[in-house]
Amino acid sequence: MAKNAWHNFIILISRSFHVAMRFIEFTFDKSHFIYELVPKLSVETTNICSSKCVFCPNAIMKRPREHLDMMLFKKAIDEFVKLGGTIVSFNTTIGDPLCDPYLLERARFVRGYSQIKSLGFVTNLQLLHKYNIDDFFNSGINWLAISITLSGKDKYREFFGIDAYEQTLNNLIMLLKTNQRYNNKIKVVIDIKPTNERIVDRINHPDFQLVNSLTKQDLVALVERMSYYVDDWVGACKLPRYLKNRPLYPRFFCPCRLLGNTAIIFSNGKVGACSCRDFNADSELILGSLKENDLSELLQSDKRYRIFSDWLKYNKVPNLCRKCSHYLY
Ligand code: SF4
Numbered sequence: 017m018a019k020n021a022w023h024n025f026i027i028l029i030s031r032s033f034h035v036a037m038r039f040i041e042f043t044f045d046k047s048h049f050i051y052e053l054v055p056k057l058s059v060e061t062t063n064i065c066s067s068k069c070v071f072c073p074n075a076i077m078k079r080p081r082e083h084l085d086m087m088l089f090k091k092a093i094d095e096f097v098k099l100g101g102t103i104v105s106f107n108t109t110i111g112d113p114l115c116d117p118y119l120l121e122r123a124r125f126v127r128g129y130s131q132i133k134s135l136g137f138v139t140n141l142q143l144l145h146k147y148n149i150d151d152f153f154n155s156g157i158n159w160l161a162i163s164i165t166l167s168g169k170d171k172y173r174e175f176f177g178i179d180a181y182e183q184t185l186n187n188l189i190m191l192l193k194t195n196q197r198y199n200n201k202i203k204v205v206i207d208i209k210p211t212n213e214r215i216v217d218r219i220n221h222p223d224f225q226l227v228n229s230l231t232k233q234d235l236v237a238l239v240e241r242m243s244y245y246v247d248d249w250v251g252a253c254k255l256p257r258y259l260k261n262r263p264l265y266p267r268f269f270c271p272c273r274l275l276g277n278t279a280i281i282f283s284n285g286k287v288g289a290c291s292c293r294d295f296n297a298d299s300e301l302i303l304g305s306l307k308e309n310d311l312s313e314l315l316q317s318d319k320r321y322r323i324f325s326d327w328l329k330y331n332k333v334p335n336l337c338r339k340c341s342h343y344l345y
Protein backbone atom coordinates (compact mmCIF):
# COMPACT_ATOMS: atom_id res chain seq x y z
CA MET A 17 0.00 0.00 0.00
CA ALA A 18 2.90 2.37 0.77
CA LYS A 19 4.12 1.95 -2.79
CA ASN A 20 0.58 2.59 -4.07
CA ALA A 21 0.25 5.74 -1.95
CA TRP A 22 3.60 7.06 -3.21
CA HIS A 23 2.68 6.19 -6.77
CA ASN A 24 -0.62 7.99 -6.33
CA PHE A 25 1.08 11.03 -4.88
CA ILE A 26 3.45 11.25 -7.87
CA ILE A 27 0.49 10.98 -10.26
CA LEU A 28 -1.37 13.72 -8.39
CA ILE A 29 1.63 16.05 -8.51
CA SER A 30 2.26 15.43 -12.19
CA ARG A 31 -1.43 15.86 -13.07
CA SER A 32 -1.72 19.00 -10.97
CA PHE A 33 1.26 20.47 -12.80
CA HIS A 34 -0.21 19.47 -16.15
CA VAL A 35 -3.60 20.96 -15.25
CA ALA A 36 -2.01 24.19 -13.99
CA MET A 37 -0.11 24.59 -17.26
CA ARG A 38 -3.23 23.86 -19.32
CA PHE A 39 -5.27 26.26 -17.21
CA ILE A 40 -2.78 29.08 -17.85
CA GLU A 41 -2.57 28.23 -21.53
CA PHE A 42 -6.33 27.95 -22.11
CA THR A 43 -7.34 30.93 -19.99
CA PHE A 44 -5.42 33.12 -22.39
CA ASP A 45 -6.34 31.21 -25.52
CA LYS A 46 -10.12 31.25 -25.84
CA SER A 47 -9.92 29.56 -29.24
CA HIS A 48 -9.62 26.32 -27.25
CA PHE A 49 -13.25 26.65 -26.22
CA ILE A 50 -15.08 25.67 -29.33
CA TYR A 51 -18.85 25.59 -29.52
CA GLU A 52 -19.94 23.02 -32.07
CA LEU A 53 -23.21 23.94 -33.76
CA VAL A 54 -23.64 20.24 -34.47
CA PRO A 55 -22.04 18.46 -31.51
CA LYS A 56 -21.23 14.81 -31.06
CA LEU A 57 -24.30 12.89 -29.94
CA SER A 58 -24.42 10.41 -27.06
CA VAL A 59 -27.57 8.32 -27.05
CA GLU A 60 -28.45 6.71 -23.74
CA THR A 61 -30.46 3.89 -25.26
CA THR A 62 -31.20 2.57 -21.77
CA ASN A 63 -30.58 3.71 -18.20
CA ILE A 64 -30.79 0.16 -16.89
CA CYS A 65 -27.53 -1.28 -15.65
CA SER A 66 -26.54 -4.75 -14.47
CA SER A 67 -23.87 -3.37 -12.16
CA LYS A 68 -23.64 -1.46 -8.87
CA CYS A 69 -20.27 0.22 -9.18
CA VAL A 70 -18.86 1.67 -6.04
CA PHE A 71 -18.34 5.11 -7.57
CA CYS A 72 -21.68 5.42 -9.42
CA PRO A 73 -25.05 6.89 -8.36
CA ASN A 74 -26.96 4.15 -10.21
CA ALA A 75 -28.62 3.00 -6.97
CA ILE A 76 -29.91 6.49 -6.07
CA MET A 77 -30.98 7.61 -9.56
CA LYS A 78 -34.59 8.81 -9.33
CA ARG A 79 -35.67 8.64 -12.96
CA PRO A 80 -37.59 5.56 -14.14
CA ARG A 81 -35.47 2.78 -15.59
CA GLU A 82 -36.43 2.43 -19.22
CA HIS A 83 -35.25 1.93 -22.78
CA LEU A 84 -35.36 4.88 -25.18
CA ASP A 85 -38.49 4.71 -27.31
CA MET A 86 -37.57 3.37 -30.77
CA MET A 87 -39.66 5.93 -32.69
CA LEU A 88 -38.04 8.83 -30.84
CA PHE A 89 -34.65 7.24 -31.41
CA LYS A 90 -35.05 6.83 -35.16
CA LYS A 91 -36.51 10.31 -35.62
CA ALA A 92 -33.63 11.84 -33.66
CA ILE A 93 -30.97 9.99 -35.67
CA ASP A 94 -32.68 11.02 -38.94
CA GLU A 95 -32.59 14.66 -37.83
CA PHE A 96 -29.02 14.46 -36.58
CA VAL A 97 -27.90 13.17 -39.97
CA LYS A 98 -29.84 15.95 -41.74
CA LEU A 99 -28.03 18.49 -39.57
CA GLY A 100 -24.74 17.06 -40.84
CA GLY A 101 -23.81 15.22 -37.62
CA THR A 102 -21.17 12.52 -37.98
CA ILE A 103 -20.31 11.25 -34.51
CA VAL A 104 -22.75 9.11 -32.52
CA SER A 105 -22.08 6.94 -29.49
CA PHE A 106 -24.30 4.88 -27.23
CA ASN A 107 -22.52 6.20 -24.16
CA THR A 108 -24.85 6.56 -21.23
CA THR A 109 -24.90 8.78 -18.18
CA ILE A 110 -26.29 5.81 -16.23
CA GLY A 111 -26.90 2.41 -17.78
CA ASP A 112 -25.14 -0.27 -19.76
CA PRO A 113 -26.06 -0.46 -23.47
CA LEU A 114 -25.86 -4.28 -23.35
CA CYS A 115 -29.03 -4.17 -21.18
CA ASP A 116 -30.94 -2.69 -24.12
CA PRO A 117 -32.76 -5.46 -26.06
CA TYR A 118 -32.87 -3.20 -29.15
CA LEU A 119 -29.15 -2.44 -29.11
CA LEU A 120 -28.18 -4.17 -32.36
CA GLU A 121 -31.28 -2.95 -34.20
CA ARG A 122 -30.36 0.60 -33.19
CA ALA A 123 -26.71 0.09 -34.17
CA ARG A 124 -27.71 -1.15 -37.63
CA PHE A 125 -30.04 1.84 -38.02
CA VAL A 126 -27.30 4.35 -37.15
CA ARG A 127 -24.70 2.69 -39.36
CA GLY A 128 -27.22 2.54 -42.18
CA TYR A 129 -26.16 6.15 -42.67
CA SER A 130 -22.70 6.14 -44.27
CA GLN A 131 -22.21 9.67 -42.90
CA ILE A 132 -21.85 8.18 -39.38
CA LYS A 133 -18.30 6.93 -39.38
CA SER A 134 -18.10 5.21 -36.03
CA LEU A 135 -20.29 3.82 -33.28
CA GLY A 136 -19.40 2.42 -29.89
CA PHE A 137 -19.87 2.72 -26.17
CA VAL A 138 -18.45 2.22 -22.72
CA THR A 139 -19.63 -1.04 -21.17
CA ASN A 140 -19.04 -3.37 -18.24
CA LEU A 141 -19.42 -6.28 -20.71
CA GLN A 142 -21.34 -8.34 -18.14
CA LEU A 143 -24.10 -9.26 -20.61
CA LEU A 144 -22.20 -9.81 -23.86
CA HIS A 145 -22.95 -13.56 -23.70
CA LYS A 146 -26.65 -12.79 -24.27
CA TYR A 147 -25.81 -11.74 -27.84
CA ASN A 148 -25.01 -13.78 -30.90
CA ILE A 149 -21.39 -12.73 -31.26
CA ASP A 150 -21.44 -12.69 -35.07
CA ASP A 151 -24.57 -10.51 -35.10
CA PHE A 152 -22.78 -8.23 -32.65
CA PHE A 153 -19.70 -7.93 -34.87
CA ASN A 154 -21.82 -7.30 -37.96
CA SER A 155 -24.03 -4.61 -36.38
CA GLY A 156 -21.76 -1.66 -37.19
CA ILE A 157 -20.37 -1.24 -33.67
CA ASN A 158 -16.70 -0.49 -34.23
CA TRP A 159 -15.35 0.54 -30.82
CA LEU A 160 -15.86 -0.55 -27.23
CA ALA A 161 -14.34 0.72 -23.99
CA ILE A 162 -14.54 -1.99 -21.34
CA SER A 163 -14.54 -1.35 -17.60
CA ILE A 164 -13.27 -4.36 -15.68
CA THR A 165 -10.90 -5.60 -12.99
CA LEU A 166 -8.71 -8.63 -13.67
CA SER A 167 -7.64 -9.86 -10.25
CA GLY A 168 -10.30 -12.27 -9.09
CA LYS A 169 -13.93 -12.30 -8.09
CA ASP A 170 -13.52 -10.70 -4.65
CA LYS A 171 -11.87 -7.55 -6.00
CA TYR A 172 -14.40 -7.44 -8.83
CA ARG A 173 -17.29 -7.56 -6.38
CA GLU A 174 -15.73 -4.80 -4.27
CA PHE A 175 -15.70 -2.45 -7.26
CA PHE A 176 -18.68 -3.53 -9.37
CA GLY A 177 -20.95 -4.52 -6.46
CA ILE A 178 -22.10 -7.84 -7.98
CA ASP A 179 -20.82 -11.38 -8.51
CA ALA A 180 -20.24 -11.37 -12.25
CA TYR A 181 -16.49 -11.86 -12.49
CA GLU A 182 -16.22 -15.22 -14.22
CA GLN A 183 -18.94 -14.45 -16.75
CA THR A 184 -17.47 -11.03 -17.54
CA LEU A 185 -13.96 -12.44 -17.88
CA ASN A 186 -15.27 -15.13 -20.24
CA ASN A 187 -17.08 -12.44 -22.22
CA LEU A 188 -13.90 -10.41 -22.55
CA ILE A 189 -11.91 -13.42 -23.69
CA MET A 190 -14.63 -14.31 -26.22
CA LEU A 191 -14.67 -10.72 -27.48
CA LEU A 192 -10.90 -10.55 -27.92
CA LYS A 193 -10.70 -13.94 -29.65
CA THR A 194 -13.61 -13.14 -31.96
CA ASN A 195 -12.02 -9.80 -32.74
CA GLN A 196 -8.89 -11.61 -33.88
CA ARG A 197 -11.05 -13.77 -36.14
CA TYR A 198 -12.64 -10.59 -37.55
CA ASN A 199 -9.24 -9.01 -38.15
CA ASN A 200 -9.68 -6.48 -35.31
CA LYS A 201 -12.90 -5.06 -36.70
CA ILE A 202 -13.77 -3.55 -33.31
CA LYS A 203 -11.34 -1.24 -31.54
CA VAL A 204 -11.35 -2.61 -28.00
CA VAL A 205 -9.96 -0.48 -25.19
CA ILE A 206 -9.73 -2.16 -21.79
CA ASP A 207 -10.02 0.15 -18.79
CA ILE A 208 -8.87 -1.64 -15.65
CA LYS A 209 -10.52 -0.07 -12.63
CA PRO A 210 -8.61 0.62 -9.41
CA THR A 211 -8.70 -1.96 -6.60
CA ASN A 212 -7.26 -1.93 -3.13
CA GLU A 213 -4.24 -4.07 -4.08
CA ARG A 214 -0.55 -3.72 -4.78
CA ILE A 215 0.30 -3.04 -8.40
CA VAL A 216 2.50 -6.12 -8.54
CA ASP A 217 -0.35 -8.36 -7.37
CA ARG A 218 -2.64 -7.03 -10.07
CA ILE A 219 -0.07 -7.52 -12.80
CA ASN A 220 0.88 -11.01 -11.66
CA HIS A 221 -2.67 -12.28 -11.45
CA PRO A 222 -3.16 -15.14 -13.97
CA ASP A 223 -6.35 -13.60 -15.39
CA PHE A 224 -4.52 -10.34 -16.02
CA GLN A 225 -1.71 -12.25 -17.72
CA LEU A 226 -4.18 -14.17 -19.90
CA VAL A 227 -6.03 -11.05 -21.06
CA ASN A 228 -2.74 -9.22 -21.56
CA SER A 229 -1.64 -12.00 -23.92
CA LEU A 230 -4.79 -11.51 -26.05
CA THR A 231 -4.49 -7.77 -26.64
CA LYS A 232 -1.93 -5.41 -28.13
CA GLN A 233 -2.89 -2.80 -25.53
CA ASP A 234 -0.16 -2.29 -22.92
CA LEU A 235 -2.11 -3.33 -19.82
CA VAL A 236 0.96 -3.33 -17.60
CA ALA A 237 1.55 0.36 -18.33
CA LEU A 238 -2.15 0.98 -17.75
CA VAL A 239 -2.00 -0.52 -14.26
CA GLU A 240 1.30 1.17 -13.44
CA ARG A 241 -0.02 4.63 -14.19
CA MET A 242 -3.47 3.98 -12.72
CA SER A 243 -4.70 6.57 -10.29
CA TYR A 244 -7.15 6.24 -7.43
CA TYR A 245 -8.70 9.59 -8.23
CA VAL A 246 -12.27 9.27 -9.49
CA ASP A 247 -15.22 11.61 -9.58
CA ASP A 248 -17.95 11.44 -6.92
CA TRP A 249 -20.73 12.73 -9.21
CA VAL A 250 -21.08 16.13 -7.59
CA GLY A 251 -21.07 14.66 -4.08
CA ALA A 252 -23.72 11.99 -4.79
CA CYS A 253 -21.39 9.03 -4.11
CA LYS A 254 -19.61 8.17 -0.92
CA LEU A 255 -16.32 6.75 -2.09
CA PRO A 256 -14.52 3.91 -0.27
CA ARG A 257 -11.31 4.92 1.49
CA TYR A 258 -8.98 3.68 -1.25
CA LEU A 259 -10.61 5.91 -3.90
CA LYS A 260 -10.09 9.67 -3.78
CA ASN A 261 -12.27 12.36 -5.26
CA ARG A 262 -10.63 14.29 -8.07
CA PRO A 263 -9.68 17.82 -7.10
CA LEU A 264 -11.93 20.66 -8.22
CA TYR A 265 -9.92 22.29 -10.94
CA PRO A 266 -10.36 26.05 -11.45
CA ARG A 267 -12.83 26.95 -14.18
CA PHE A 268 -13.14 30.73 -14.32
CA PHE A 269 -14.30 31.79 -17.78
CA CYS A 270 -13.40 28.29 -19.08
CA PRO A 271 -16.54 26.26 -19.95
CA CYS A 272 -16.38 22.50 -19.61
CA ARG A 273 -15.37 21.06 -22.97
CA LEU A 274 -18.38 18.71 -22.93
CA LEU A 275 -20.81 21.62 -23.10
CA GLY A 276 -19.37 22.74 -26.42
CA ASN A 277 -18.80 19.47 -28.17
CA THR A 278 -21.23 16.75 -26.99
CA ALA A 279 -24.95 16.53 -26.24
CA ILE A 280 -26.99 13.61 -24.95
CA ILE A 281 -30.39 12.06 -25.49
CA PHE A 282 -31.44 10.45 -22.20
CA SER A 283 -33.47 7.24 -22.12
CA ASN A 284 -36.61 9.23 -21.17
CA GLY A 285 -36.28 11.37 -24.33
CA LYS A 286 -34.86 14.44 -22.63
CA VAL A 287 -31.93 16.14 -24.34
CA GLY A 288 -29.11 17.55 -22.23
CA ALA A 289 -26.05 19.74 -22.73
CA CYS A 290 -23.99 17.69 -20.26
CA SER A 291 -23.50 14.17 -21.55
CA CYS A 292 -22.23 12.55 -18.41
CA ARG A 293 -23.02 13.89 -14.94
CA ASP A 294 -26.66 15.01 -14.95
CA PHE A 295 -27.72 11.56 -13.72
CA ASN A 296 -31.32 12.49 -12.87
CA ALA A 297 -31.65 14.48 -16.11
CA ASP A 298 -33.23 17.31 -14.17
CA SER A 299 -30.64 20.11 -14.04
CA GLU A 300 -30.56 23.48 -15.77
CA LEU A 301 -28.50 21.78 -18.48
CA ILE A 302 -31.61 20.03 -19.85
CA LEU A 303 -32.54 21.59 -23.21
CA GLY A 304 -35.97 19.99 -23.66
CA SER A 305 -37.56 16.70 -24.61
CA LEU A 306 -37.87 14.83 -27.89
CA LYS A 307 -41.49 14.25 -26.89
CA GLU A 308 -42.16 17.97 -27.48
CA ASN A 309 -39.31 19.21 -29.68
CA ASP A 310 -37.24 18.15 -32.64
CA LEU A 311 -33.63 17.27 -31.88
CA SER A 312 -32.45 19.90 -34.36
CA GLU A 313 -34.35 22.66 -32.49
CA LEU A 314 -32.80 21.63 -29.19
CA LEU A 315 -29.23 21.29 -30.43
CA GLN A 316 -29.38 24.65 -32.15
CA SER A 317 -31.37 26.42 -29.43
CA ASP A 318 -30.40 29.69 -27.80
CA LYS A 319 -30.42 27.88 -24.49
CA ARG A 320 -27.64 25.50 -25.49
CA TYR A 321 -25.54 28.35 -26.84
CA ARG A 322 -26.17 30.57 -23.82
CA ILE A 323 -25.11 27.89 -21.31
CA PHE A 324 -21.74 27.83 -23.05
CA SER A 325 -21.27 31.49 -23.91
CA ASP A 326 -22.47 32.87 -20.55
CA TRP A 327 -19.75 30.82 -18.88
CA LEU A 328 -17.10 31.87 -21.41
CA LYS A 329 -17.96 35.58 -21.46
CA TYR A 330 -19.42 36.30 -18.01
CA ASN A 331 -18.17 33.36 -15.91
CA LYS A 332 -21.78 32.35 -15.27
CA VAL A 333 -21.19 28.72 -14.29
CA PRO A 334 -24.22 26.38 -14.16
CA ASN A 335 -24.92 25.10 -10.63
CA LEU A 336 -24.21 21.48 -11.56
CA CYS A 337 -20.82 22.43 -13.02
CA ARG A 338 -19.61 24.45 -10.03
CA LYS A 339 -18.76 21.46 -7.88
CA CYS A 340 -18.29 18.84 -10.58
CA SER A 341 -14.88 17.20 -10.43
CA HIS A 342 -15.48 15.56 -13.82
CA TYR A 343 -15.06 19.00 -15.39
CA LEU A 344 -13.03 18.76 -18.60
CA TYR A 345 -10.70 21.42 -19.96
S1 SF4 B 1 -20.58 3.10 -13.62
FE1 SF4 B 1 -21.64 2.35 -15.44
S2 SF4 B 1 -21.51 0.12 -15.22
FE2 SF4 B 1 -21.14 0.96 -13.20
S3 SF4 B 1 -23.16 1.01 -12.17
FE3 SF4 B 1 -22.80 3.01 -13.13
S4 SF4 B 1 -23.79 2.88 -15.10
FE4 SF4 B 1 -23.49 0.79 -14.38
Ligand code: SF4
Binds near residue numbers: 274292336342
Ligand atom coordinates in the same frame (compact mmCIF):
# COMPACT_ATOMS: atom_id res chain seq x y z
S1 SF4 C 1 -18.55 20.37 -15.49
FE1 SF4 C 1 -19.45 18.37 -15.00
S2 SF4 C 1 -21.65 18.75 -14.97
FE2 SF4 C 1 -20.70 20.46 -16.08
S3 SF4 C 1 -20.76 19.87 -18.23
FE3 SF4 C 1 -18.78 19.24 -17.41
S4 SF4 C 1 -19.07 17.11 -16.80
FE4 SF4 C 1 -21.12 18.03 -17.03
